[in-house]
Amino acid sequence: MSAAVQSRFAAALRDPAAALPPDLALSRGRVPERRFVVYRNNVAASLRAALETRFPASRRIVGEAFFAELAGAYARAHPPRSALMMAYGDGLADFAAAVPALASAAYVADVMRIEAARTRAYHAADAEPLGPERFAAMRPEELQRLRITLHPSLEIVRSAYPALTIWAMNAGERDLAPIVDWSPEDALVVRPALDVVVRRLPAGGAAFLGALAAGMTLGTAARLAAGNDAGFDLTLNLAGLIGAGLVVAMTAARPRRGGRAP
Amino acid sequence: MVLRSPLPVRLPALPGVGFKPEHFDDILADRPFDGFFEVHAENYMGAGGPPHARLGRLRRNHALSLHGVGLSIGGADPLDREHLARLKALCDRYEPESFSEHLAWSTHAGAFLNDLLPLPYTAETLDRVVAHVAQTQDALGRRMLLENPATYVAFAESDIPETAFLAAVARRAGCGLLLDLDNVLVSATNHGTSPEAWLDAFPLADVGEIHLAGHAETTDDAGAPLLIDAHGAVVPDPVWALYRRVLRRAGPLPTLIEWDNDVPAWPALRAEAERARGLLVAAAHDEAA
Numbered sequence A: 001m002s003a004a005v006q007s008r009f010a011a012a013l014r015d016p017a018a019a020l021p022p023d024l025a026l027s028r029g030r031v032p033e034r035r036f037v038v039y040r041n042n043v044a045a046s047l048r049a050a051l052e053t054r055f056p057a058s059r060r061i062v063g064e065a066f067f068a069e070l071a072g073a074y075a076r077a078h079p080p081r082s083a084l085m086m087a088y089g090d091g092l093a094d095f096a097a098a099v100p101a102l103a104s105a106a107y108v109a110d111v112m113r114i115e116a117a118r119t120r121a122y123h124a125a126d127a128e129p130l131g132p133e134r135f136a137a138m139r140p141e142e143l144q145r146l147r148i149t150l151h152p153s154l155e156i157v158r159s160a161y162p163a164l165t166i167w168a169m170n171a172g173e174r175d176l177a178p179i180v181d182w183s184p185e186d187a188l189v190v191r192p193a194l195d196v197v198v199r200r201l202p203a204g205g206a207a208f209l210g211a212l213a214a215g216m217t218l219g220t221a222a223r224l225a226a227g228n229d230a231g232f233d234l235t236l237n238l239a240g241l242i243g244a245g246l247v248v249a250m251t252a253a254r255p256r257r258g259g260r261a262p
Numbered sequence B: 001m002v003l004r005s006p007l008p009v010r011l012p013a014l015p016g017v018g019f020k021p022e023h024f025d026d027i028l029a030d031r032p033f034d035g036f037f038e039v040h041a042e043n044y045m046g047a048g049g050p051p052h053a054r055l056g057r058l059r060r061n062h063a064l065s066l067h068g069v070g071l072s073i074g075g076a077d078p079l080d081r082e083h084l085a086r087l088k089a090l091c092d093r094y095e096p097e098s099f100s101e102h103l104a105w106s107t108h109a110g111a112f113l114n115d116l117l118p119l120p121y122t123a124e125t126l127d128r129v130v131a132h133v134a135q136t137q138d139a140l141g142r143r144m145l146l147e148n149p150a151t152y153v154a155f156a157e158s159d160i161p162e163t164a165f166l167a168a169v170a171r172r173a174g175c176g177l178l179l180d181l182d183n184v185l186v187s188a189t190n191h192g193t194s195p196e197a198w199l200d201a202f203p204l205a206d207v208g209e210i211h212l213a214g215h216a217e218t219t220d221d222a223g224a225p226l227l228i229d230a231h232g233a234v235v236p237d238p239v240w241a242l243y244r245r246v247l248r249r250a251g252p253l254p255t256l257i258e259w260d261n262d263v264p265a266w267p268a269l270r271a272e273a274e275r276a277r278g279l280l281v282a283a284a285h286d287e288a289a
Helices: A003-014 A033-054 A056-062 A064-077 A092-097 A100-105 A107-123 A140-144 A163-170 A205-213 A218-228 A234-243 B021-029 B050-061 B081-094 B123-140 B162-173 B181-190 B195-201 B237-250 B266-288
Strands: A146-150 A155-159 A185-190 A197-200 A247-252 B015-018 B036-040 B064-067 B098-102 B105-108 B111-117 B145-147 B176-180 B207-213 B216-219 B225-228 B255-258
Touching (some): A003 A033, A003 B111, A033 A064, A033 B111, A064 A092, A100 A107, A140 A146, A155 A163, A205 A218, A205 A234, B015 B266, B081 B123, B145 B207, B162 B176, B162 B195, B181 B225, B207 B237, B237 B266, B255 B266
Parallel strands (some): B015 B036, B036 B064, B098 B145, B145 B176, B207 B255
Antiparallel strands (some): A155 A185, B105 B111, B216 B225
């Protein structure tokens, strides 16, 4: 087909108010309006359905009608750039964060970030976590010098709101209840085996994992996390790191010499 | 005329079903399903996770058909090389018995429209589809099947019949064809033509797989029936009738029950596949007689 025919067809598909492309054959002597609308509806409905499937908790929070409108607006502004529909909606949270109607529910964008991270974790590369026995015999100074490779599915979503609690309540993971402690939450999203796990990180945990992901040794990451948050508890965070299967490889850094940065 | 060898059918001439993750446990718990599974390639383009765990498990005991829905072979744009590379990686990972795609387009100016859209049938589009199929086969290092579409509109500029168009693609690109009999019925009804005449003009010798599916029915602007390729219902009687007609002429062929929406429980889906098996067995018997 000439590129012009395709362009006219695509333009009419994406704009419900547009006239039919002039290239269509008449059907029984009539302009095939309803026939063309099948395609227009397919495109709009399939993109909306992809977002509804990926963001069920966010949809529950804002309501089906509002979500449909939001998804439609997102699809018009940001159509998928590839056939990988599993990745469609990675930008929905940023888009929603700029929607005036959601200004009073800014946590919704963070709930979307958690849901988007869950899909990415679901499809992420597989990797076998190191078991706790690999760390059991290590002396503290050995532990300090470890550099860690975190699980490839691991993501952290930091929220100024209790977004994890809100997500859990709207994802059927926790009963709906008033949130008494309206405080920031850092969510860890990871898939050590086949199930995606979402859990709340303890104080300083996000900084600690971020530093490890950046290639710092355990010792340096712990100092950075403690400086970042006075409530940082190394024992608790180490137990989480190892017990939750977040580590897939480790190397021992050489002992420090002459004051060089690790 | 160049003498061609017949298409090497690599899927077994058995029934197959479109695999749905929600059926995984029931499939394993059921008596063995003697047939193949088909999946949409795009759903398995993640690096890992449960989709690959399930597919890897099924692959151990079953032939596999990878069915692409996003390559946009019928489009005016160049093929997406990254997408081709992803398809190649998936073919290398699972070594499927078959890879198939659609005579349709779905990408325009870099935007993916997530539907199988129609194209005019002209000398120009024929050249482009032949080139795209050839490029795909070269990239994958394997022969592919191209599926006939379900269409709701036609183009004024089309001057090649769909059957002749598909036959020419198969001949010139050296690909096989996937014959979707519900699409035949849907398109023929929508365009007021005869599905039997369409089949009589179609090169059955090039067919490597058959799709059977259900459709939805509405009416068009003139109040005429408009069938929608919805993949959300049992295979209707007219499609089974077309299937018997094809089996009489071509003998048994790999036959997929395609049910993607309002997916039933595994036993109901399997029952459709077993119905196809009955006809396949009868066709093999007729062929031997």
